Amino acid sequence: xxxxxxxxxxxxxxxxxxxxxxxxxxxxxxxxxxxxxxxxxxxxxxxxxxxxxxxxxxxxxxxxxxxxxxxxxxxxxxxxxxxxxxxxxxxxxxxxxxxxxxxxxxxxxxxxxxxxxxxxxxxxxxxxxxxxxxxxxxxxxxxxxxxxxxxxxxxxxxxxxxxxxxxxxxxxxxxxxxxxxxxxxxxxxxxxxxxxxxxxxxxxxxxxxxxxxxxxxxxxxxxxxxxxxxxxxxxxxxxxxxxxxxxxxxxxxxxxxxxxxxxxxxxxxxxxxxxxxxxxxxxxxxxxxxxxxxxxxxxxxxxxxxxxxxxxxxxxxxxxxxxxxxxxxxxxxxxxxxxxxxxxxxxxxxxxxxxxxxxxxxxxxxxxxxxxxxxxxxxxxxxxxxxxxxxxxxxxxxxxxxxxxxxxxxxxxxxxxxxxxxxxxxxxxxxxxxxxxxxxxxxxxxxxxxxxxxxxxxxxxxxxxxxxxxxxxxxxxxxxxxxxxxxxxxxxxxxxxxxxxxxxxxxxxxxxxxxxxxxxxxxxxxxxxxxxxxxxxxxxxxxxxxxxxxxxxxxxxxxxxxxxxxxxxxxxxxxxxxxxxxxxxxxxxxxxxx
Ligand code: ADP
Ligand code: MG
Numbered sequence: 001x002x003x004x005x006x007x008x009x010x011x012x013x014x015x016x017x018x019x020x021x022x023x024x025x026x027x028x029x030x031x032x033x034x035x036x037x038x039x040x041x042x043x044x045x046x047x048x049x050x051x052x053x054x055x056x057x058x059x060x061x062x063x064x065x066x067x068x069x070x071x072x073x074x075x076x077x078x079x080x081x082x083x084x085x086x087x088x089x090x091x092x093x094x095x096x097x098x099x100x101x102x103x104x105x106x107x108x109x110x111x112x113x114x115x116x117x118x119x120x121x122x123x124x125x126x127x128x129x130x131x132x133x134x135x136x137x138x139x140x141x142x143x144x145x146x147x148x149x150x151x152x153x154x155x156x157x158x159x160x161x162x163x164x165x166x167x168x169x170x171x172x173x174x175x176x177x178x179x180x181x182x183x184x185x186x187x188x189x190x191x192x193x194x195x196x197x198x199x200x201x202x203x204x205x206x207x208x209x210x211x212x213x214x215x216x217x218x219x220x221x222x223x224x225x226x227x228x229x230x231x232x233x234x235x236x237x238x239x240x241x242x243x244x245x246x247x248x249x250x251x252x253x254x255x256x257x258x259x260x261x262x263x264x265x266x267x268x269x270x271x272x273x274x275x276x277x278x279x280x281x282x283x284x285x286x287x288x289x290x291x292x293x294x295x296x297x298x299x300x301x302x303x304x305x306x307x308x309x310x311x312x313x314x315x316x317x318x319x320x321x322x323x324x325x326x327x328x329x330x331x332x333x334x335x336x337x338x339x340x341x342x343x344x345x346x347x348x349x350x351x352x353x354x355x356x357x358x359x360x361x362x363x364x365x366x367x368x369x370x371x372x373x374x375x376x377x378x379x380x381x382x383x384x385x386x387x388x389x390x391x392x393x394x395x396x397x398x399x400x401x402x403x404x405x406x407x408x409x410x411x412x413x414x415x416x417x418x419x420x421x422x423x424x425x426x427x428x429x430x431x432x433x434x435x436x437x438x439x440x441x442x443x444x445x446x447x448x449x450x451x452x453x454x455x456x457x458x459x460x461x462x463x464x465x466x467x468x469x470x471x472x473x474x475x476x477x478x479x480x481x482x483x484x485x486x487x488x489x490x491x492x493x494x495x496x497x498x499x500x501x502x503x504x505x506x507x508x509x510x511x512x513x514x515x516x517x518x519x520x521x522x523x524x525x526x527x528x529x530x531x532x533x534x535x536x537x538x539x540x541x542x543x544x545x546x547x548x549x550x551x552x553x554x555x556x557x558x559x560x561x562x563x564x565x566x567x568x569x570x571x572x573x574x575x576x577x578x579x580x581x582x583x584x585x586x587x588x589x590x591x592x593x594x
Contacts, residue, residue: 009104012074012128013153016101018313022160023050024169025314026106026146028270029098031177034058035184036079036091037142040200042177045189049163050170051149059141062114065121069133071110072125074100088304092269097313104128105156106149112142127152171195172260173270175211179297180265182207204297208248212261212295220248223298223337242306243329247298249337252284252575255292265299266307271318276300279327283334286440286537286568289575300330404569404579409556416547418556425583429560431551433572435544436537438562439503440573443483443536453502454484461497461510462490469493469517479535485513504543512542537573 006014020026027044034042037060047053063071070076077096080086086094102108103125113120120138124131150156160166167190178186178198185200199206208217223245264276280296281288288294308319320326407420407427418429446452465473470493473480477487484501500509519538545551551559563569563578572578588594 009128012100012104015074015097016104017153017156019097019101020105020149021314022169023054023149023166024173026050026054026102026149027056027170028173028314028316029093029102030054030056030144030146031174031186032092033098034060034142035177035181036093037061039141039184041185043187043189044170044174046167046170047191049160049166051157051160051163051166052147054146054149055143057141057143059139062117062120062140062142063110063112064114064117065119065135068110068112068121068123069130072099072103072108072123072128072130076100086310087308089309090267090304092315094310095313095315100128102146105153106151107147109145109147110142111136111138111144113138113140115140167195176263176270179204179207179211179263180268180270180299204247208297216250216254216295219254220250220295221337221341223247223249223333242303243326244301245298245330245333246301247296249280249283249298249334250295251338251341252287252289252294252571255288255294257292259293262293262296263298264296266309266318267301267304268299269309269318270316272316273318275320275323275327276330279330280334283331283338284575285335286573286575287338287571292575296334298330298334300326302326404564406564407560409553409560411553412551412556414548415550418551418560420560422581425581425585425587428580428582429563430547430572430576430578431549431556431559432544432547433574433576433578434559434563434569436540436572436574437566437569437578438559439540439544440537441566441568442503443501443539444533447483447532447536452482452484454486454499455502455504456486456499457497457509460488463487463495463497463510463513465493465495465514465517467493469514470495472517476535479532480516482532483535483539487513501539512539515542533573540573 019029023046027046027050031042031044034056037058039058039060041059043055043057045053045055045057067078073096075096076099077094079091080089080094080096099108104127107124107126109122109124111120111122119135121133122136122138123133150160171188171190174186174188174196175198178184178196182198182204183200183202185198187197188195196210198210205217205220205222208220212220259277262277262280264271264273266273276298280294280298284294302320306321308321309315311317311319404427405422405424407422407429410419410421412418412431413428416431418431418434420427420429443452473487473495480487484499485497486499488496488498490496497509497513500513504512516535516538519541545559570577570579585594
């Protein structure tokens with residue numbers, strides 16, 4: 001075949017493929033146009049998962065009659081004129097690609113009336129061809145209707161999922177925008193049924209109630225925004241502080257099995273970004289159970305020139321000039337919010353018959369600040385930039401404020417749980433998780449100071465491993481050495497264990513090591529901690545006292561005393577709770593005294 005230039009129609013369809021992947025991409029582009037147009041109210045309507053029809057109506061500025069046709073031309077935009085503008089973008093759109101792309105793969109009807117114009121315009125475009133345009137009365141704003149999506153590109157049509165699936169993507173999208181723009185009123189109607197509607201009060205918490213329900217919204221923790229600061233010596237805005245982080249994060253106890261409900265906005269633009277996800281997960285540190293993700297809605301405000309939004313046709317990926325500063329700002333802010341709000345899980349929550357607060361009570365609660373001044377006195381965190389926190393990423397929760405009170409050990413239940421009395425009632429402590437936490441912090445501290453204390457074995461132990469275990473061990477031998485295991489190869493799949501971490505005192509080193517190796521092999525990864533922290537938490541799991549083991553009162557006292565001294569006594573390194581509490585108030589309620 002000779003080289004030839006593609007027809008306009010084919011070129012348009014190819015370009016459209018990049019922008020419009022599925023019905024929700026159309027909704028995204030249209031919503032963004034409405035927001036850019038200054039709309040206060042945005043109504044979305046879909047039929048058959050958006051494939052049959054998508055309609056977005058707004059009360060924005062509208063398009064002047066003389067410009068309506070131009071809006072459908074490729075690279076036609078009212079939002080950008082010079083190259084310099086590209087690095088100072090304050091609108092969601094700027095590429096001038098959405099309308100022509102949508103029109104290339106569907107039938108579009110646009111009705112619009114611009115502010116200050118007497119009459120409106122209707123235009124119909126089918127597969128990039130304008131088939132009709134005439135003046136028509138219309139309310140101020142724009143109503144755009146997209147029908148028979150991908151009719152002209154049957155290959156794409158085949159990739160569409162069930163209408164219900166496509167509709168749920170659209171609902172997710174509308175909800176995301178409702179959260180990022182709480183001052184706007186969004187609604188979504190699917191096949192004549194109102195699916196979601198945001199109140200438009202301007203408060204993100206009200207949108208959260210709509211999107212996640214009152215129960216979850218009530219538990220969400222507000223993230224305090226870090227105001228930009230001027231550096232006193234240079235007079236310039238400090239970069240790290242030029243990043244402002246606003247929004248809400250869930251407490252560790254409210255979590256999900258995937259990251260779909262981790263929503264990030266950069267300058268109100270919804271973005272998919274692994275750095276941001278990672279920063280948040282890191283902020284939860286070990287407080288979150290393995291494989292679980294928090295619910296997060298964060299709007300990160302940065303000076304426009306610090307972020308390049310022109311990375312991808314769908315504009316849902318961005319590039320940051322200083323990823324490091326961004327990571328730190330997000331992690332620090334989220335952690336400060338979390339450490340400020342870390343209650344011990346209370347038994348009352350687990351009891352089915354305990355009176356649950358009524359919706360009206362919750363609604364009232366939502367209006368009070370999340371932390372009351374009383375809480376603040378004892379919960380006041382260290383300043384987020386405290387040097388201790390900067391030095392060691394592992395002692396992340398150093399600002400941990402909900403320390404354990406002094407506890408008096410009373411006994412043991414089922415050879416697994418320690419019962420203790422504290423100033424506010426009864427405490428149950430899981431001896432295994434508690435010991436894991438104690439060991440974990442001990443090893444991390446030893447590691448930070450110099451080197452983990454090791455214990456030479458008088459007689460080296462031989463280890464016979466399976467090929468898979470041997471491979472796992474080989475890949476991690478250096479890491480294991482750094483935490484105190486001295487292991488030498490000794491023939492095929494056989495190893496000599498010469499030294500172990502000193503904390504291992506009582507446990508069987510061979511059993512423990514095999515357990516660690518198995519865990520490495522299965523890749524059970526406690527969150528996205530550093531490989532070393534992961535290894536250390538796995539070491540602790542293998543050597544901590546197990547459930548079912550009888551402990552003397554003395555041993556229990558020692559364990560609880562050491563737990564009290566840890567920085568994050570409430571969870572084990574894998575995120576499971578170490579302590580649950582039944583306070584006096586709950587006891588009184590249960591016994592009908594109140
Ligand atoms: P972009 O948003 O990147 O500028 P689009 O193809 O999405 O490109 O839209 C082209 C132009 O049409 C926009 O720049 C804007 O001027 C106009 N436009 C599109 N949708 C609307 C709307 N809902 N209200 C007002 N103007 C709109
Ligand atoms: Mg646009």
